[in-house]
Amino acid sequence: MGMKEDRLFSQWETGIVTHSAKETEAVAATFAQSLPPDLILTLAGDLGVGKTTFVRGLARGLGIEEDITSPSFALLHVYQGKRQLLHIDAYRLKQSSSFDDLMVWDIAQSPWNMVIEWPERVADRLPADHWKMKATILADGSHRFTLTRP
Ligand SMILES: Nc1ncnc2c1ncn2[C@@H]1O[C@H](COP(=O)(O)OP(=O)(O)O)[C@@H](O)[C@H]1O
Ligand SMILES: [Mg+2]
Incomplete structure (x- = not known):
């Protein structure tokens, strides 16, 4: 990983604060361009x-032009841009074994990225080397995104 990426990711590890959905989309699009594949x-x-909202920006950064909507009911949306993007919302998964039914490892075609909302639901299904983003709303109404890498 290059020095430019190292600096970018260390800023994300400190926490990036945004003040609008548009700003979140813009910073996520930049983030996507340095995100390793697979x-x-x-x-x-x-x-x-x-x-x-973050995924919407990430998709834009991967050259995906389709509208990004929450996969709350479908559980999984798959998009193709410069890379394949698998977007999962695990909120409605009753047990983590339901993750297996999504067959993501049959669908994934390198280069891919997978983004998972509500990862707590499927924690025991995720490989140890995944990256984590944690989002919170601050007292002043801004949104903070903090990255953890293994
Ligand atoms: N700085 C910000 N970053 C992201 N979303 C924001 C921000 N400020 C306001 N919003 C609004 O907050 C809502 C976030 O919704 P969404 O992205 O669907 O959240 P989640 O997927 O975490 O439930 C949207 O209505 C968005 O317009
Ligand atoms: Mg959502």
Whole structure:
């Protein structure tokens, strides 16, 4: 990984604060351009913190032009841009074994990235080397995104 990426990711590890959905989309699009391929990024945080908004920006950064909507009912949406993007919302998964029914490892075609909202639901299904993003809303109404890498 280059020096430019190292600096970018260390800023994300400190926490990036945004003040609008548009700003979140813009920083997520930049993030996507440095994200390694064939990697899972989990997106944790309460309802409305901006997880799907972040994915919308990430998709734009991967050259995906389709509208990004929450896969709350479908559980999985698959998009193709410069890379394949698998977007999972695990909120409605009753047990983590339901993750297996999504067959993501049959669907994934390198280069891919997988983003998972509500990763707590499927924790025991995720490989140890995934990256984690945690989103929170601050007292002043801004949104903070904090990255953890293994
Ligand atoms: N700085 C911000 N970043 C992300 N979303 C924001 C921000 N400020 C306001 N919002 C709004 O908060 C909501 C976040 O919704 P969404 O991305 O669907 O959250 P989640 O997927 O975490 O439930 C959207 O209505 C969005 O417009
Ligand atoms: Mg969502």
